[in-house]
Amino acid sequence: MSDFIFTLDSEPEDEISVKEPAASSSSKKKSKESAQVVEEESALLDPEFNFDVGGGLDLTWDLGDEQDVVKTGSRPEPISVDDIIARRKVKGAALTQKSTKRKRGEDGDDLEGSDASDSEGEEESERGDESASESGEEEFGAQVESDEEGDEEDVDPLASSDEEGEGAGDGMDASEVEAPDDGEENSSSSDSEEETQAQKDRKAAFFAPAPSDAKSSNTTSFTALNLSRPLLRALTQLSFHTPTPIQSSTIPVALAGHDVLGSAVTGSGKTAAFMIPCLERLMYRQRGGAGEIRVLVLVPTRELAVQCAEVGKALARFMDLTFATIVGGLSLKVQEATLRARPDVVIATPGRLIDHLRNTPSFSLSSLDILILDEADRMLSDGFAAELGEIIAACPKARQTMLFSATMSDDVDQLVRLSMNRPVRLFVDPKKSLASGLVQEFVRVRKEEEREAVLCVLCGRTARRATIIFFRSKKLCHQMRAVFGILGMKAAELHGDLSQEQRLVSLRQFKEGKVDYLLATDVASRGLDIKGIETVINYDMPGQIELYQHRVGRTARAGKKGRSISLVGEPDRKMLKAVIKRSEADTVRHRLVPTESIRAMMEKLVDVKVEVVEVLKEEKEEKLIRQGEMEIKKGENMIEHKDEIFSRPKRTWFMTEKEKEQAKTVSKDQYDAGFSSKAEKEKEKAGPTRDKFSGLSRKVKRRKLAMEADEEFGDKGAVNASIRSAKKAALPKKIGEPLAPTKKDKKRKDKKVVKKDKTRVGKVGFDSELGQRRSGGASREGVRAKKTDSGILGGKKGKGGKGKAGGGGKRKR
Ligand SMILES: Nc1ncnc2c1ncn2[C@@H]1O[C@H](COP(=O)(O)OP(=O)(O)OP(=O)(O)O)[C@@H](O)[C@H]1O
Numbered sequence: 001m002s003d004f005i006f007t008l009d010s011e012p013e014d015e016i017s018v019k020e021p022a023a024s025s026s027s028k029k030k031s032k033e034s035a036q037v038v039e040e041e042s043a044l045l046d047p048e049f050n051f052d053v054g055g056g057l058d059l060t061w062d063l064g065d066e067q068d069v070v071k072t073g074s075r076p077e078p079i080s081v082d083d084i085i086a087r088r089k090v091k092g093a094a095l096t097q098k099s100t101k102r103k104r105g106e107d108g109d110d111l112e113g114s115d116a117s118d119s120e121g122e123e124e125s126e127r128g129d130e131s132a133s134e135s136g137e138e139e140f141g142a143q144v145e146s147d148e149e150g151d152e153e154d155v156d157p158l159a160s161s162d163e164e165g166e167g168a169g170d171g172m173d174a175s176e177v178e179a180p181d182d183g184e185e186n187s188s189s190s191d192s193e194e195e196t197q198a199q200k201d202r203k204a205a206f207f208a209p210a211p212s213d214a215k216s217s218n219t220t221s222f223t224a225l226n227l228s229r230p231l232l233r234a235l236t237q238l239s240f241h242t243p244t245p246i247q248s249s250t251i252p253v254a255l256a257g258h259d260v261l262g263s264a265v266t267g268s269g270k271t272a273a274f275m276i277p278c279l280e281r282l283m284y285r286q287r288g289g290a291g292e293i294r295v296l297v298l299v300p301t302r303e304l305a306v307q308c309a310e311v312g313k314a315l316a317r318f319m320d321l322t323f324a325t326i327v328g329g330l331s332l333k334v335q336e337a338t339l340r341a342r343p344d345v346v347i348a349t350p351g352r353l354i355d356h357l358r359n360t361p362s363f364s365l366s367s368l369d370i371l372i373l374d375e376a377d378r379m380l381s382d383g384f385a386a387e388l389g390e391i392i393a394a395c396p397k398a399r400q401t402m403l404f405s406a407t408m409s410d411d412v413d414q415l416v417r418l419s420m421n422r423p424v425r426l427f428v429d430p431k432k433s434l435a436s437g438l439v440q441e442f443v444r445v446r447k448e449e450e451r452e453a454v455l456c457v458l459c460g461r462t463a464r465r466a467t468i469i470f471f472r473s474k475k476l477c478h479q480m481r482a483v484f485g486i487l488g489m490k491a492a493e494l495h496g497d498l499s500q501e502q503r504l505v506s507l508r509q510f511k512e513g514k515v516d517y518l519l520a521t522d523v524a525s526r527g528l529d530i531k532g533i534e535t536v537i538n539y540d541m542p543g544q545i546e547l548y549q550h551r552v553g554r555t556a557r558a559g560k561k562g563r564s565i566s567l568v569g570e571p572d573r574k575m576l577k578a579v580i581k582r583s584e585a586d587t588v589r590h591r592l593v594p595t596e597s598i599r600a601m602m603e604k605l606v607d608v609k610v611e612v613v614e615v616l617k618e619e620k621e622e623k624l625i626r627q628g629e630m631e632i633k634k635g636e637n638m639i640e641h642k643d644e645i646f647s648r649p650k651r652t653w654f655m656t657e658k659e660k661e662q663a664k665t666v667s668k669d670q671y672d673a674g675f676s677s678k679a680e681k682e683k684e685k686a687g688p689t690r691d692k693f694s695g696l697s698r699k700v701k702r703r704k705l706a707m708e709a710d711e712e713f714g715d716k717g718a719v720n721a722s723i724r725s726a727k728k729a730a731l732p733k734k735i736g737e738p739l740a741p742t743k744k745d746k747k748r749k750d751k752k753v754v755k756k757d758k759t760r761v762g763k764v765g766f767d768s769e770l771g772q773r774r775s776g777g778a779s780r781e782g783v784r785a786k787k788t789d790s791g792i793l794g795g796k797k798g799k800g801g802k803g804k805a806g807g808g809g810k811r812k813r
Pocket residue numbers: 051052055056057239240241242243244247264265266267268269270271272405406526527528529553557558
């Protein structure tokens with residue numbers, strides 16, 4: 001792994017060790033250089049913007065009024081893994097207690113004594129049991145402690161190497177870290193230069209140049225952006241004093257009604273950048289009469305929709321605007337009622353929005369003024385293509401469209417289907433792909449079987465709180481959640497197998513610090529803005545660099561510091577290289593995890609895994625029971641409310657369950673393809689899918705089939721074989737000439753010949769020339785031609801022959 005970075009980490013393990021990345025003169029120079037190469041229209045945007053770090057919006061992740069309407073009917077009551085673990089511990093404790101008693105009884109203690117000793121013993125054993133029952137927690141706690149202590153002691157070899165590392169560190173930093181050297185910079189810039197002139201022209205025709213006011217990044221206050229008082233008040237309350245570069249560039253352009261394609265690093269305030277101009281424009285909407293839906297914000301995940309709505313509501317707190325969050329997993333009925341009241345702003349995920357477009361009478365998007373796609377590159381991806389197409393078709397053509405993402409591409413092909421009207425491209429420092437406050441650490445995983453242990457050691461020693469851990473699959477995420485539970489680490493999970501209520505509860509628990517870890521799949525990788533996240537751990541490297549940017553972008557937001565730790569195994573090399581290429585050298589570290597700690601943890605995990613299997617088994621059984629109960633309840637409801645249920649108008653679905661399942665498989669495959677695809681590997685292992693007869697001639701194939709049949713039927717096969725050979729013998733012998741054709745056949749043949757010749761007439765000159773050139777006179781073509789020619793030239797039969805004879809003759813010449 002020679003391409004690994006050997007920047008040794010010398011930060012203490014037991015405190016959050018994210019220090020401000022040293023703003024070395026080289027990095028400053030680099031960022032200045034990169035500022036010079038930004039696109040012309042965004043050249044004046046200030047990439048070095050400093051946030052008012054104290055400010056910001058504290059999201060509650062509260063469903064508010066919607067909480068009681070969370071759909072619970074379609075899924076059984078959630079089961080908590082923690083409850084199962086706790087229950088098993090109690091059970092285990094009781095069993096230990098019983099066996100102790102039995103043992104004592106067997107030992108034949110006298111009653112009194114035994115009583116006394118029992119009670120004592122009970123207390124003791126209780127204590128013992130307690131410690132046994134909490135052994136997971138305590139042990140792990142102790143392990144952490146000892147790890148820490150060990151750390152301090154162990155530090156010696158490590159620290160010395162760290163020290164050495166540090167000693168050499170600065171020098172090493174420069175020499176060993178694969179910093180994007182000039183060559184690479186050039187190559188990456190030449191990548192963009194590789195754009196053909198035609199592509200450049202296309203872009204020039206598609207995008208409008210940014211108006212001059214969009215370029216002024218030196219807007220130091222929102223007041224200078226001509227916003228109305230209620231908005232300014234809200235901004236002040238949120239402690240948003242200075243607009244971020246993406247905000248100061250977007251707001252004037254969006255207020256002027258232009259379409260916008262915006263991009264800036266994660267955590268740079270893009271939500272407010274599109275929300276502020278929308279709200280400002282809504283201030284001047286026509287009042288009175290029934291309201292209209294004016295703004296639609298489309299986002300890829302439900303959590304993001306809830307978050308976006310919270311930002312919108314916070315900014316509009318002094319305005320009389322109404323919002324609706326339309327996402328799956330929440331009550332359809334309540335959403336229908338909300339939509340009937342025609343809210344000003346709808347924030348939705350595509351699937352549920354389409355459901356309402358189809359099934360909620362009186363809901364339409366015909367009055368829409370502004371359409372926004374947040375995380376637009378994701379929304380434009382194949383997974384959402386069909387849904388997006390249907391939504392765009394339902395929106396009026398004369399609308400304003402705005403697209404935002406930290407990983408936005410300006411690929412015109414992707415954008416044309418949105419029928420945007422000469423959008424303005426506002427990219428803040430496109431060369432910078434990660435937040436400046438982010439330190440990226442990489443841990444080498446030497447053997448795959450160590451991965452879990454490495455994670456647990458890291459969480460015990462280094463990342464002890466406010467940590468998001470990303471996994472590539474829901475199953476793995478859930479399994480590790482159980483491991484964390486057994487080890488006594490407080491964790492919540494967030495992935496698609498949970499109900500919407502569970503997902504939001506997990507987020508709230510994490511945000512409120514009730515749990516230290518949020519174990520998540522990529523459903524949490526985009527857009528989520530949770531204050532105070534200190535560490536993001538990539539249990540496995542994501543398949544695409546964009547996904548990496550979004551994942552690690554959950555920390556170091558709004559000018560704050562943060563750290564990412566990625567576990568890198570052999571297959572992740574390529575991704576690691578790509579990440580390093582895009583990073584500034586002084587933000588990259590190689591973290592060492594002591595081998596002894598990993599080994600100890602691996603031993604511990606052997607027992608833990610046995611317990612995990614039991615816990616998951618119990619969970620599954622409980623799930624089945626609850627599912628059964630729910631089905632019974634459903635059946636009862638059907639009987640009781642049959643008339644009402646069948647009188648409801650039939651809903652139409654954008655996708656049937658089967659289609660949904662298919663789409664899910666497609667996106668899963670696409671997602672997996674990003675990783676070193678498991679499916680591909682399996683396919684490779686399986687080898688090419690060849691029929692056992694493929695490549696054989698028909699004759700051989702028939703013979704093989706016959707032999708197989710013979711084998712199968714034994715003697716009967718031999719009889720069949722003789723029948724077959726008898727039949728074959730009875731066939732008329734081939735004499736090289738076709739049998740004398742019937743009258744009908746002749747007519748048909750003549751017609752065919754005429755037809756064939758007709759098609760050739762036009763090509764005659766060319767064909768003959770080609771034929772002559774190829775054959776030099778007496779050609780193969782001549783041989784073939786003889787048959788037809790005899791029909792045509794010889795004028796054996798058919799009137800048409802005469803007419804065509806000239807053509808044929810011509811060809812022969
Ligand atoms: N002008 C501002 N001043 C101070 N803080 C701000 C300002 N604008 C936004 N913020 C804060 O910055 C944080 C990040 O904002 P936001 O979630 O909009 O980022 P983003 O660019 O959309 O990130 P992502 O690409 O991850 O979706 C939020 O906590 C928000 O409250």
